[in-house]
Amino acid sequence: MLQIKNLHASVEDKEILKGINLEVKAGEVHAIMGPNGSGKSTLASVIAGKEEFEVTEGEVVLDGENLEDVAPEERAHKGVFLSFQYPVEIPGVSVTNFMKTAINEGRKAKGLEDMPANEMLKLIREKSEMLEIDRKFLSRSLNEGFSGGEKKRNEIFQMAMLEPKLAILDETDSGLDIDALRIVANGVNKLKSKDNAIIVITHYQRLLDYIVPDFVHVLHNGKIVKSGGKELALELEEKGYDWLKNQAVV
Amino acid sequence: MSLKEKLISSFMAFENNVDVDHPVHEVRSEAMKNFEAKGFPTKKEEAWKYTSLNNLQKIDFSIFPKEVNALEYREVKKYFINEIDTYKIVFIDGIFSSNLSETTHDGVDICLMSSALNKPMYKQIIDVYFNKVASKDESLTTLNTAFSKEGAYIYIPKNKMPKKPIEILHFATGNEATLMLQPRNLIIVEENAEVQIIERHQSLTTNEVLTNTVTEIFAAKNAIVDYYKVQNDAANASLIDNTYINQKDKSVVKVHTFSFGGKLTRNNLNFYQNGEYIDSTMKGVTILGDKQHVDHHTLVHHIEPNCESHQDYKSIYGENSTGVFNGKIIVEKLAQKTNAFQQNNNILISDKATINTKPQLEIFADDVKCSHGCTIGQLDEDALFYLQSRGIPKKEARALLMYAFANNVLESVRIPELKTRINKLIANKLGVNLGFDL
Numbered sequence: 033m034l035q036i037k038n039l040h041a042s043v044e045d046k047e048i049l050k051g052i053n054l055e056v057k058a059g060e061v062h063a064i065m066g067p068n069g070s071g072k073s074t075l076a077s078v079i080a081g082k083e084e085f086e087v088t089e090g091e092v093v094l095d096g097e098n099l100e101d102v103a104p105e106e107r108a109h110k111g112v113f114l115s116f117q118y119p120v121e122i123p124g125v126s127v128t129n130f131m132k133t134a135i136n137e138g139r140k141a142k143g144l145e146d147m148p149a150n151e152m153l154k155l156i157r158e159k160s161e162m163l164e165i166d167r168k169f170l171s172r173s174l175n176e177g178f179s180g181g182e183k184k185r186n187e188i189f190q191m192a193m194l195e196p197k198l199a200i201l202d203e204t205d206s207g208l209d210i211d212a213l214r215i216v217a218n219g220v221n222k223l224k225s226k227d228n229a230i231i232v233i234t235h236y237q238r239l240l241d242y243i244v245p246d247f248v249h250v251l252h253n254g255k256i257v258k259s260g261g262k263e264l265a266l267e268l269e270e271k272g273y274d275w276l277k278n279q280a281v282v
Numbered sequence: 283m284s285l286k287e288k289l290i291s292s293f294m295a296f297e298n299n300v301d302v303d304h305p306v307h308e309v310r311s312e313a314m315k316n317f318e319a320k321g322f323p324t325k326k327e328e329a330w331k332y333t334s335l336n337n338l339q340k341i342d343f344s345i346f347p348k349e350v351n352a353l354e355y356r357e358v359k360k361y362f363i364n365e366i367d368t369y370k371i372v373f374i375d376g377i378f379s380s381n382l383s384e385t386t387h388d389g390v391d392i393c394l395m396s397s398a399l400n401k402p403m404y405k406q407i408i409d410v411y412f413n414k415v416a417s418k419d420e421s422l423t424t425l426n427t428a429f430s431k432e433g434a435y436i437y438i439p440k441n442k443m444p445k446k447p448i449e450i451l452h453f454a455t456g457n458e459a460t461l462m463l464q465p466r467n468l469i470i471v472e473e474n475a476e477v478q479i480i481e482r483h484q485s486l487t488t489n490e491v492l493t494n495t496v497t498e499i500f501a502a503k504n505a506i507v508d509y510y511k512v513q514n515d516a517a518n519a520s521l522i523d524n525t526y527i528n529q530k531d532k533s534v535v536k537v538h539t540f541s542f543g544g545k546l547t548r549n550n551l552n553f554y555q556n557g558e559y560i561d562s563t564m565k566g567v568t569i570l571g572d573k574q575h576v577d578h579h580t581l582v583h584h585i586e587p588n589c590e591s592h593q594d595y596k597s598i599y600g601e602n603s604t605g606v607f608n609g610k611i612i613v614e615k616l617a618q619k620t621n622a623f624q625q626n627n628n629i630l631i632s633d634k635a636t637i638n639t640k641p642q643l644e645i646f647a648d649d650v651k652c653s654h655g656c657t658i659g660q661l662d663e664d665a666l667f668y669l670q671s672r673g674i675p676k677k678e679a680r681a682l683l684m685y686a687f688a689n690n691v692l693e694s695v696r697i698p699e700l701k702t703r704i705n706k707l708i709a710n711k712l713g714v715n716l717g718f719d720l
Contacts, residue, residue, distance in 0.1 A: 080671050084663070108673035120668040124686030133682060134672040141673070173686075190672065 033058050033229050034079070034198055038090035041078045048074045050254035051090065056198070059226040063240055063265060064233045066251035067273045072233045073117055075251070076202045079231075080114040081107045094198070108134075109141040111197025111228075115187040115204050122174040127186065128156060130174045131193050138194065159192040163219045180207025188219045195223070200231045205239035217242030237269040250276050285339040286321050290314075292345040293428060300431060306399055309413050313427035320421035332606045332638045333548055333577040338520055341490050343462035345429075347375040351455045353486075355382060361484050362449060365699040368480075369448045371434040375455055376463045378432065382451075390444050391437040395466055398435040407437065411470055415498050415528040415554060423524045423550075426496040430466035433495075438475040440502075447478040447697055452495075454519065456487025467497040471505040471533075478697060482512040485519035497525045501533035503557065508696055509537045514707060515544035517572070524550045531557035538695060540704055541568040541576045542711050552581040555617075558588045566595040567688045567704070569711045570603035570635075577606035584617040584647075593624040596688050598712075599635035610642040611652060618647050624654040629661060629687060631680075681712040 034056040041049040048071045056062050066072055078085050079092055081104035092099045094110060102110075122130070135155075136146045147155075160170060163185055175183050184204050191199055201220070205213055220243050224230060232243055240248075240262065248264040249256045250273070257276050258264065268276075283291075293314050300307060322339055323330040351374050362370065369392045372382035378394055385393045398404040399412075413430075417423045434450045454461055463483075471477050485491045501507050513521060521544055527535055541547055553562040568576050582591040591611065599605050607626045628637045641654040661683050669679035688708055695701040 080667075082667050084667075103676065104667060104670035105673050105675045105679075108671055112671075114671050116668065116671075120662070120665045122665055122668075122683070122686055124689040125682060130669075130672075133678070134669075134674055137675060137678060138673040194672065 033095060035093040036079075036090070037093070039075075039078065039087065039092060040089035041074060041085045041087050043074070043085050047088070048085075048254055049078065052254070052256060054249065054256065056229045056231060058229055060247065061224070061230045061232065061243060061245045063245035063248045064231060064251055065235065065248060065265065065268055070251040071254045072251050073202055076114055076200045076231075076233055079200060080104055080112055105137070106141070108194070109138055113191050113194055113196030113199045115184070115191060115199065115201045117202040117206070119175045119183045119187055121176045121178075123176045125174050127170045127172060127174050131156065131190065134190070135193060155193065159189055162192060162222065163189050164215050165189055181209060181212045184208055185212060185216055188216050192219060192223055197228050198231070199223070199228070200233065202233045203235070204232070205234055205236065213239065214242065237265045240265045252276060285341070285343060288343070289345065289425065290318055295346070296429060296431075301400065304399065306408065306412060306430075310428050310430060313413075313418070313424035316419065316424040317421050317428055320424075323421055329579060329608070332604070333546070333575065338492055338546065341460055341492070343460045343490070343492055344458045345462055347377065347458055347461060349457070350377055351375050351457050353379065353382065353453060353455065358382070358453060358484070358486070361451060361453075361482060363447070363480060363697070363699050363703060366697070367446050369444060369446060371448065371450045373432065373452045373465065375453070375458065375461060376432060376465065386444070390439065390442050391435060392444060392448055393435050395433040395435045395468060396431060398468065399431070404435075407470065411468060411498065411500055413498070415500065415526040416496055416524070417526070420524070420550075422494055422522055423496055426464045426466060426494050426524065429464045430496070433466040433468070435467070436469040436477065436479070438471045438477050440472040441474045442472075443476040447480060450479065450481045452483045452493065454485040454487075454489070454491040456485065456489040458489065460490040461492075463491065463493045463495075465493070465495045467495070469497065469499045469507070471499070471501050471507050473502045474504045475502070476506040478508045480510045480512060480697070480700060483515055483519065483521055485516040488516055488518050491519040492522075493520070494522045495524065497523075499525070499527040499535065501527065501529045501535050503531045503533065505530070505533045507533070507535040509535070510695070510697070510700060511537065511539045511549075512704075513540060513544055513547055514542040517545060519544050520546040522548045522550075525552065527553045527562070529553065529555050529557060529560045529562060532559045533557070534561040534563075536563040536565070536694060538691075539564075539566040539578065540707070541566065541570070542707055543574070544576075545574065547576045549576075549578045551579070552583075553591065554583045555585050555589045555591075558586050560589040562589075562591040563694065564591075564593045564595070565691045565694060566597070567691045567708065568595070568597035568605060569684075569688070569708060570598070570605065571600040572603060573601070574603045575605070579606075579608045579610075581610045582612070582622065584611070584613040584620045584622065586616060587618045587620070589617065590621040591623065593626075594691055595626045596691050597626075597628045597637065598631060598684050598688065599628065599637055600631045602632070602634045604635065605637040607637070607639040607656070608642060609640075609654065611644070611654075613645040613647050613650050613652065615646040618649045620647060620650040620652070622650070622652040626656040627687070628656070628658045629684065630658065631661065631684075681709070684712055685709060
């Protein structure tokens with residue numbers, strides 16, 4: 033589904049990704065771990081198409097199509113979803129109206145009519161119940177005054193509404209208490225299928241107890257320095273990243 | 283002949299058509315003297331630093347329409363809030379249109395300034411209120427006073443509220459190549475009375491129109507006034523709006539100004555708080571493009587203690603448009619426990635757009651809360667990416683952000699159909715369908 037080949041990306045002439053190779057197939061869950069500043073969030077933003085980052089070499093290919101020059105909204109229409117580490121507050125637009133706009137723009141791109149209002153309402157109700165989101169919450173301005181945990185839960189609610197093919201969860205576990213973590217992880221697991229794929233970016237093993245990865249990759253200094261199965265995450269939890277940093281030099 | 287000279291000579295012709303023995307005519311003559319001495323304001327004056335009337339003065343405006351023009355309702359229906367029933371005071375090229383209007387004398391007076399000025403039964407009220415809060419010094423106000431003859435006259439007696447909102451509409455047909463209009467409105471809302479008014483100036487062609495209007499509003503004790511100004515005029519229509527509001531104890535006056543169109547618009551909005559526990563609210567949404575220019579000058583004069591004022595102006599400037607916000611708050615020594623808030627937020631969506639914004643606070647009391655803030659910015663790139671990443675195209679995402687930015691100003695609009703209209707105007711002005719019901 034997703035192939036990342038020798039990806040180099042810079043922001044303001046500072047190279048952050050220095051040759052990433054990654055292949056994600058349908059039905060797989062990949063975890064990307066690594067210390068602060070290793071390039072995890074940059075990788076997520078580059079896949080989602082943030083223009084601030086310049087791809088200087090290599091490519092991101094989704095279902096055989098090179099995503100270079102594909103706008104972020106078109107990537108979303110093709111099924112890419114990024115759960116933001118820091119979701120943006122948008123006063124003046126309610127969660128519900130935001131979702132209606134997003135869903136209908138997606139349908140428009142596929143040449144479909146707007147989703148009928150009752151169908152939309154039903155979908156919103158179903159997905160918000162799954163994530164144990166209060167009805168009142170949906171009429172509030174998007175992310176405005178939300179707690180860290182509410183923001184993350186709202187991100188997964190959006191993911192549930194949009195049903196992406198490829199979901200990238202950028203530190204979705206940060207700011208969540210253990211109960212919220214379980215709700216969010218359960219939500220993600222319910223959305224998992226053989227046709228979609230998930231990339232989980234995290235610092236900690238904790239989330240991976242709930243969303244069990246098929247592969248774990250360690251990112252350091254803009255490169256994947258080690259890949260393995262889920263046991264690699266446990267090893268990292270135990271040893272920290274230092275032993276891998278040394279490996280990278282070698 | 284300059285426009286000033288033309289106006290001075292026209293005043294003599296004007297005098298042939300009004301009752302010069304009426305005491306009001308003395309007021310007019312005094313006002314004319316003031317205008318003759320001062321002329322049009324220039325950029326040398328602080329209050330007109332960013333708004334030049336030079337180009338308008340180069341136009342050879344007709345001061346009076348040559349003939350009475352008519353319009354059919356269906357031609358202009360869309361300019362009314364036709365979803366609801368309203369009283370209507372309608373003028374075509376400055377002349378009252380009885381067939382488009384719906385006035386009343388049933389418990390309240392919703393009628394014409396010309397009647398109020400001419401009929402003996404209104405004499406007492408005119409003596410007490412006419413030109414009593416409007417400036418006798420500001421040149422454009424005095425120019426209007428000199429030519430004051432027609433406009434809306436609204437009198438709401440104690441404890442009354444009209445059954446429906448009132449629309450004041452001025453149409454310019456374009457049958458005149460150029461036209462200058464000077465409507466004069468007088469609105470008196472007595473104790474415990476309430477009124478909702480929507481005012482609109484609409485040119486129907488691209489011919490040059492200049493409107494210099496004066497509105498005097500008197501809100502007595504506990505009166506509630508909601509005044510909505512819809513400024514979405516044609517490309518060659520300019521408006522100078524001078525509004526003066528006198529408030530008594532516990533009255534609540536809210537003025538919303540929606541500026542989306544026209545060539546040059548200058549709003550002089552002046553509140554005088556002559557009582558305690560008064561609430562004065564000014565809100566504005568301005569969305570401009572092309573070479574449009576809008577200048578909002580507000581004044582709140584806190585004279586007595588325990589009063590509040592709230593100002594919230596949000597503006598979006600595109601293309602070569604220019605904007606001005608100047609918010610003056612005076613808190614007199616007596617006016618302790620004043621709460622005065624002022625907010626002006628601007629988004630520039632073009633490199634060529636300009637905004638000049640200035641708070642002007644003169645505070646002589648020591649126990650007051652005054653806050654003011656102005657921001658000038660572009661749209662937040664992170665917010666844009668966030669919306670795009672959810673599949674909302676950049677253009678729509680920008681519009682949604684701008685809509686959201688302007689939206690909270692509309693919360694205080696108390697006529698739902700008007701709110702919907704304004705919402706649609708905003709969406710339309712931003713050039714997109716927002717994807718949800720407004």
